[in-house]
Amino acid sequence: MTEADGDTTDTAGGRRIAVLGEMLELGDKSVEAHRExxxxxxxNGVDLxxxxxxxxxxxxALAAxxxxxxxxxxxxxxxxxxxxLESMLRPGDVVLVKASRGGQLWQIAQALTGQPVTSL
Structure with missing residues (x-):
């Protein structure tokens, strides 16, 4: 996709990587929501x-x-x-990190960007 298509992400030939954690607040719909x-x-063209x-x-993971x-x-x-992730990321890769707050995946983003890793 290009900017004309509405996608302004320039991956410069890199991969689209989604780091996804568990959504902990979904109750009965939890399994199906994770599959979705x-x-x-x-x-959305995620490579990994x-x-x-x-x-x-x-x-x-199985659904993906x-x-x-x-x-x-x-x-x-x-x-x-x-x-x-630190061992396999390459220049140009775009990484999305997302989970519910309880998953604390912000710690992964902090580690990848060289920030001190914090907890709740």
């Missing part, structure tokens, strides 16, 4: 989904893979996810 996020990642967490992150995201990583904790 996985499908949406594929629909890094799903962080447990059962719900697994549902997200089934919907066509080419690369999937399922990682159980934030520190391991940050280390994984």
């Amino acid at each position: 996020v996985g499908r949406m990642a594929a629909e 989904v890094v799903a962080v967490g447990g059962h719900l992150a697994k549902q997200l 893979g089934a919907a066509g995201v080419p690369d999937i990583a399922l990682i159980g904790d934030r520190a391991t996810a940050a280390a994984y």
Whole structure:
């Protein structure tokens, strides 16, 4: 997509990476909502989904893979996810980090940008 298409993100040939954690406040709709996020990642051209967490992150990852995201990583904790990303990121990659506040994925963003890692 280009600016004319409404997408102003310039990935300079890099990958679109979504680091997605569990949404903890969804109740009965939780499993299906996580699967929907996985499908949406594929629909939006994400190249790699890094799903962080447990059962719900697994549902997200499975749905993303089934919907066509080419690369999937399922990682159980934030520190391991940050280390994984630091080892594989390349110039030009665009990274989205998103989860509910309880997932504390801002710590991954802090680690990747060289900021001190804070907690609640």
